[in-house]
Amino acid sequence: MKILITGAGGFLGQHLARELLSNPEHQVILTDIVDVPVPKGSKNPHNATTVKADLLKDQSVITSDLDAVYLFHGIMSAGSEANYDLGISVNLESTRIILDKLRHTKPGVRVIYSSSQAVYGQPLPKIVNESTLPTPEGSYGSAKLMIEILVNDMTRRGLIDGIVLRFPTISVRPGAPAPAASAFISGIIREPLAGIEAKVPIKDRSFPSNVCSPKVLIANLIHALTLPSDALPKHKRVVNAPGLTVTIQEMLDALVKVGGEDKLQYVKEEHDEALVRILKSWAYNFDNSLGLSLGFKAPESFEAAVREYVEFLEEEKSWK
Template identity: 55%
Template sequence: MPNVLITGGAGFIGQLLAERLLSEPQYNLILTDIILPPIPPKAKHSKNVKSIQADLCDPASLSNLIDTSLPLDAIYIFHGIMSSGSEANFELGMKVNLTATASLLEALRKAQKPETSPLRVIYASSQAVYGQPLPEIIDETVMPTPEGSYGAQKLICETLINDYTRKGYLNGFCLRFPTISIRPGNPTQAASSFLSGMIREPLNGVECVIPLKDRSFKSWLCSPKTLAENLEYALRVDGKKLPSHRRVVNMPGIGVTVQEMMDALAAVAGKDKLALLKEETDVEMERILRSWGTTFDNELAYGLGFRKDVSFEQAVRDYKESLEGR
């Protein structure tokens, strides 16, 4: 039975993946975060999960976590400070996104036994590693030039994982996520937070502010349902299909404009919900958003077996059904 560690296990993606993996009996999970991660309420096999509170920035806490988690078959690295949070607090972003991740990789390397296969490491990166100028269509050959601290920190961690994999210390995969929409819960510190909020908040009868006045603005999005499927599949991807020093994959997404998102909201929940959307200009937020790519060539991901969403409207329908308990 595979033993899988998830850092950032109290966060949205950590909980999403844990629920997905615990729908089947074959995984033993360890969830860790700066707070004690809850067991997902809908987990079918909750006996197969253990929660550990750990501060990855503290060497003693990190060492204890690794010792407690061994033996491991795979680790998902999800902890982090989001984009606008990293930009607003540079020191915190560096500490959590970069230093803690580098320390974790080194601890895993030292714990690796020579007679075992390299530990599978699945790292949550981001399309924020890209910055302007960008070609119309982006693939993995385009040079990343991040325009924000978050993207820079992610890119450095990707480079570390590439090298650790080249050296045979780990079997790493750096998955550059699209923006995930629609996220449940409260708004986050991500610049892209409104891309969930403009669906989530109106469905809850709450106003959402869109931080730019441009309905043609396009974002590269992926639904939580598809993300969870692709993250589980990452446990089975054949690492030999990628060069040992190039372990980066742009995960599948779909390009959706603000207007198309509004149209999907109206189609699923009614045109009256559009009155809860307010369009304002946030200069700094818009600067970050416009630095990101909007159209990606995902042929590498498809060739590895990952899948994409059907449509954004279907993502909205899936989210509405989840609110209704279906």
């Protein structure tokens, strides 16, 4: 398959590309607004093409021989709140333009759109599923919801073959912190393991989040690539990617089990009102029956996610 990944310079695009490139039959095009590398550790790096492009102005990566497209580019939640114009330009306008180009260039192409559980806002039922009315309380979630509706309509009309996955918070993310309200959910593990201070913007240790490890999410993204088109109604293409509910205390417990109790000294709890407002608007208790029935996987535990991260760090050393 010939597969395009937008926003491919980010950690998720790099992880997915590395996995796709383990299959010698895949050709992968990685594009971003910055120089994007071929992921280290790729088994077939010669099958990768990298393209630096501003997708608002240049859609030349969209060609008639594409088999599938992963839309990952975006400005995260905190970044979208801080800069409304930039968030709308990247999260809404550029994605709409790409979808429009796709429908003209390769009608019916499989499009996998990375949405977010930030589309949900208060008030919420005790358990959330795909039938729960999305009422986003942030610009990031609002833009995601608008694109979801567009993907649904374009799929209904046969213009694309879309699948929307609403991501849980991904943890543990490697690399630098992302400009997202949920960034601390990776930082609370990643930074202490590296002997660096981690700031937690909410002092309530019972605060819950819905999370998924990168490894499990990548497996689900690969699964979405070949999900039969008729597995979902043509006008309802949204699936909540399975996650698990974990509190801050449970995150700290996992940190201690994997890294040792001395790592707690690096955790600094404070109160950031702007971030707390965003975080408390998000859903955390999900019924993932639909996703599981379609063959998507659920994470085992948060401790397993932390151990996956440690294993990744060890594997990464062999690529250097």
